[in-house]
Amino acid sequence: xxxxxxxxxxxxxxxxxxxxxxxxxxxxxxxxxxxxxxxxxxxxxxxxxxxxxxxxxxxxxxxxxxxxxxxxxxxxxxxxxxxxxxxxxxxxxxxxxxxxxxxxxxxxxxxxxxxxxxxxxxxxxxxxxxxxxxxxxxxxxxxxxxxxxxxxxxxxxxxxxxxxxxxxxxxxxxxxxxxxxxxxxxxxxxxxxxxxxxxxxxxxxxxxxxxxxxxxxxxx
Numbered sequence: 480x481x482x483x484x485x486x487x488x489x490x491x492x493x494x495x496x497x498x499x500x501x502x503x504x505x506x507x508x509x510x511x512x513x514x515x516x517x518x519x520x521x522x523x524x525x526x527x528x529x530x531x532x533x534x535x536x537x538x539x540x541x542x543x544x545x546x547x548x549x550x551x552x553x554x555x556x557x558x559x560x561x562x563x564x565x566x567x568x569x570x571x572x573x574x575x576x577x578x579x580x581x582x583x584x585x586x587x588x589x590x591x592x593x594x595x596x597x598x599x600x601x602x603x604x605x606x607x608x609x610x611x612x613x614x615x616x617x618x619x620x621x622x623x624x625x626x627x628x629x630x631x632x633x634x635x636x637x638x639x640x641x642x643x644x645x646x647x648x649x650x651x652x653x654x655x656x657x658x659x660x661x662x663x664x665x666x667x668x669x670x671x672x673x674x675x676x677x678x679x680x681x682x683x684x685x686x687x688x689x690x691x692x693x694x695x696x697x698x699x
Contacts, residue, residue, distance in 0.1 A: 512536025
């Protein structure tokens, strides 16, 4: 899951990013509204965490710009402003959720997972496909009722495919959701991860769509 974190407090953004990465999120950071607006309009994210009090361009203006350009990325507003008018302004601009500082990072992570799950059309936190089960709220996988042990990269790929099951996910999109932007990516790295996943969950779950990407399916 790839998240855009927009927070001008450098120490806070580092702490949040570290906690998100420990939970297998890929995190891009913007520290002012101008950079955030550009990132949201030119890159693809599973969700965004957006502060309101930003340098250059405020968070509500950034969010209005994203929505005016038909960017549907789920947005969790994170701010020290706890007044009702600020919440109203954020939701009218297109926010999906609101969290007031100070907050627990664990709650932020749970809310982000719920936003991503719902954005992919899953009302329940548990997503199933054949003998494979993904608890999107806890971030855990089971295969035939037994815990599935995955590396961080394997988890990122499989969770992306699971939330988009029966749909081809572009190879480039998988790369963006597996690796941080400054990582050096080997040309066949995704193929290697897909190969490892096929060995762990069975070769028939993941289909290759030639020239496009991969699909997680229970169909023969």
